[in-house]
Amino acid sequence: MPRFWNTLSKETQPLETTEPGVVRMYHCGPTVYQRPTIGNWRSFLLADLLRRLLEWGGWDVVQVMNITDVGHFRENEGGDKMAHEADALGESPWEVAERVTTWFLEDMDRLRMKRPHHLPRATDYIPSMVELVERLLKSGHAYEVEEQVYFSVSAFKEYGVLSGNKVEDLIAGARVEVDERKRHPADFALWKTDPHHVMKWETTLGKDGFPGWHLECSAMALSLLGETLDIHTGGEDLVFPHHECEIAQSEAATGKLYCRHWLHNRFLMVDGGKMGKSLGNAYTPEDVIRKGYTSRELRFALLRGHYRQPLNFTWEGMEDARGFLSRLDRFQEEIVRLAETEDKGRGIVFPIRTAFIEALENDLDVPAALTVLMDGIRTWRATSLGGEGAREVLSFLGEVDDVLGIGPELQEEDREIDRLVSKRERARKRGDWTEADRIREILKSQGIEVEDTPHGPQWRSDSGGGSPR
RNA sequence: GGGCGUGUAGCCAAGCGGUCUAAGGCGUGGGCCUGCAAAGCCUAUAUUCGCGGGUUCGAAUCCCGCCGCGCCCUCCA
Numbered sequence: 001m002p003r004f005w006n007t008l009s010k011e012t013q014p015l016e017t018t019e020p021g022v023v024r025m026y027h028c029g030p031t032v033y034q035r036p037t038i039g040n041w042r043s044f045l046l047a048d049l050l051r052r053l054l055e056w057g058g059w060d061v062v063q064v065m066n067i068t069d070v071g072h073f074r075e076n077e078g079g080d081k082m083a084h085e086a087d088a089l090g091e092s093p094w095e096v097a098e099r100v101t102t103w104f105l106e107d108m109d110r111l112r113m114k115r116p117h118h119l120p121r122a123t124d125y126i127p128s129m130v131e132l133v134e135r136l137l138k139s140g141h142a143y144e145v146e147e148q149v150y151f152s153v154s155a156f157k158e159y160g161v162l163s164g165n166k167v168e169d170l171i172a173g174a175r176v177e178v179d180e181r182k183r184h185p186a187d188f189a190l191w192k193t194d195p196h197h198v199m200k201w202e203t204t205l206g207k208d209g210f211p212g213w214h215l216e217c218s219a220m221a222l223s224l225l226g227e228t229l230d231i232h233t234g235g236e237d238l239v240f241p242h243h244e245c246e247i248a249q250s251e252a253a254t255g256k257l258y259c260r261h262w263l264h265n266r267f268l269m270v271d272g273g274k275m276g277k278s279l280g281n282a283y284t285p286e287d288v289i290r291k292g293y294t295s296r297e298l299r300f301a302l303l304r305g306h307y308r309q310p311l312n313f314t315w316e317g318m319e320d321a322r323g324f325l326s327r328l329d330r331f332q333e334e335i336v337r338l339a340e341t342e343d344k345g346r347g348i349v350f351p352i353r354t355a356f357i358e359a360l361e362n363d364l365d366v367p368a369a370l371t372v373l374m375d376g377i378r379t380w381r382a383t384s385l386g387g388e389g390a391r392e393v394l395s396f397l398g399e400v401d402d403v404l405g406i407g408p409e410l411q412e413e414d415r416e417i418d419r420l421v422s423k424r425e426r427a428r429k430r431g432d433w434t435e436a437d438r439i440r441e442i443l444k445s446q447g448i449e450v451e452d453t454p455h456g457p458q459w460r461s462d463s464g465g466g467s468p469r
Numbered sequence: 470g471g472g473c474g475u476g477u478a479g480c481c482a483a484g485c486g487g488u489c490u491a492a493g494g495c496g497u498g499g500g501c502c503u504g505c506a507a508a509g510c511c512u513a514u515a516u517u518c519g520c521g522g523g524u525u526c527g528a529a530u531c532c533c534g535c536c537g538c539g540c541c542c543u544c545c546a
Contacts, residue, residue: 163473319496320481320494453508
C-alpha cells in the first residue's frame with residue numbers, strides 16, 4: 001500500500017480512495033500562453049510517476065490534467081497573460097493557446113509521459129463553471145457586486161486548512177491593493193466582467209464575463225471525477241491561494257470533502273537559484289534537447305530527486321544523467337545477451353524488487369529506488385545468473401521502465417553499422433590493428449562506440465547524439 | 470516586512486537523535502583486465518554535514534541566533 005505525504009493533513013498516510021482499487025487524480029496542468037519550462041515539467045512528471053506507480057500496483061487510475069487556455073486576469077495590468085502574449089505576437093489568444101497546446105503535447109510524448117485520460121481545456125467548461133458559481137450564489141457562499149462575483153471567505157470556516165494561512169494574517173501581510181468592491185479583503189473572484197477583456201463569454205451571469213482563476217479546476221475536477229477526488233497534485237506555489245480556494249469553492253458547493261490527498265512538488269532551481277524567464281534560465285525541454293541531450297536524459301534528470309525536496313538543474317547534472325543511464329544501458333545489454341543463453345544459474349531478483357517497490361511506495365522515494373537498482377546491478381554482476389536468472393532480471397528491468405520510464409531508446413537495426421563492425425572484427429582476427437582502429441574511428445565519428453567483449457564486439461550509439469559542450 | 474521551508478564532497482543527491490569511522494550516481498586519481506581501448510571489477514577521493522552558540526551520555530539529525538537560497542503573502546509547476 002503506497003503512502004504519501006499529504007499537504008492537507010501534514011503527515012504521511014496510506015492511500016485511501018473513495019472506491020476500492022480505483023484512484024481518481026487531478027493534476028494542475030499548464031497555462032498555455034508560453035511553452036512549459038522544465039520546471040513545469042518537474043510537476044507534470046510527478047503526476048506521471050504517480051500514475052505509473054499506481055498502475056503498476058494494480059490500481060485503476062483515472063487521470064485528469066487541465067489545460068488552462070483562459071488567461072487569468074491581472075489585477076494591475078488589466079490584461080491577462082493570454083492576451084498579453086497574443087498582443088506581443090500579433091495573434092489572437094486562441095491561436096496562442098492552440099499553438100502552445102500542441103507544443104505541450106509534443107513535449108509530453110517526448111518526455112515519455114503517459115497521456116492523462118482527460119486533458120480538458122478550460123474554455124470547454126464554461127457552462128460547468130457558471131453552474132458552480134450559481135450554486136455558490138444560491139447557497140450564500142458567494143455574492144455579486146457590480147457584475148463581479150466573489151467567494152465569501154467568511155462563509156467558509158475551513159478556509160486556510162490546506163495552507164495553514166489565517167485570514168487575519170493574510171490581510172495583515174497583504175502587499176497588494178485590495179479590490180474595494182469586496183466585502184472582505186480575502187474574498188476571491190469567481191466570475192469577472194470586463195467588456196475590454198479579449199476572452200469573454202455571455203452567460204446567465206451576464207455579458208462580457210470570464211472565470212476567476214481557481215474556478216476552472218473545481219469545475220473540471222467535479223465534472224470529470226466526481227465530488228471527492230482521491231489525489232490532487234501541483235507545484236508548491238499552488239498551495240495558496242489556488243488550491244485553498246479550490247477547496248473552499250468546491251466544498252462550499254458540494255458539502256463534501258473535495259480531495260483526500262494533496263501532493264505538492266518543490267520547485268526546480270537552476271544553478272542553485274531561482275529559475276525565471278527574466279533570468280534567462282527558464283529552459284524548455286526543447287532548449288535542453290537543442291543542447292544535445294535526449295528527452296530521456298531530461299526525464300531522468302527531473303525525476304531523480306525526491307519530489308518534496310528542491311531539485312537543482314545544471315548542465316553538469318545533465319552529463320551526470322547521461323552517465324547514469326549509460327551505466328544502466330550497458331548492464332541491460334549484458335543481461336539481454338545472457339538471457340539468450342541456456343546457462344544454468346539463479347536469479348536473486350526478489351529482495352531487490354521488493355526494496356525497489358518499497359522505496360517508491362514510501363512517498364515516491366525515487367533516490368532510494370535508484371540506489372536499490374544500482375545495488376542490484378552490482379549484486380547481479382557478481383552473481384552467476386545464467387540464462388534463467390538473466391531473464392528474471394530482464395523482466396524486472398522491464399518493470400523498472402514501466403514505472404520510471406527511463407529505459408533505453410528503441411534502436412532500429414542499422415545494417416551498415418553491423419557490416420562495419422564485422423569488417424573490423426575480421427581485421428582484428430588477422431591482427432590488423434591499424435585497419436581495426438581505422439574502422440572504429442569511422443564508427444566513432446558517427447557516434448557509434450564499439451566494445452570488444454568476451455562474447456564478441458558490441459556496439460551502441462552515443463546516447464546523446466553529440467557533444468553538449 | 471510576515472509565514473513556511475532548505476543549506477551534506479568538484480557536481481547531483483540520500484540520511485533527519487546512537488547501526489554515520491555520512492548511501493547511491495557523475496566526475497577525478499591509482500590498480501586488475503585488454504593488442505590498444507571501452508565496459509566491468511577493486512581502490513582512493515566529506516575526520517565531516519552553511520556559520521556561531523546551546524540541549525543531550527550521544528547531533529548532520531533537536532533548540533536559539535546569524536548568513537545564503539527557495540516558496541507563499543501578487544500571475545506562476
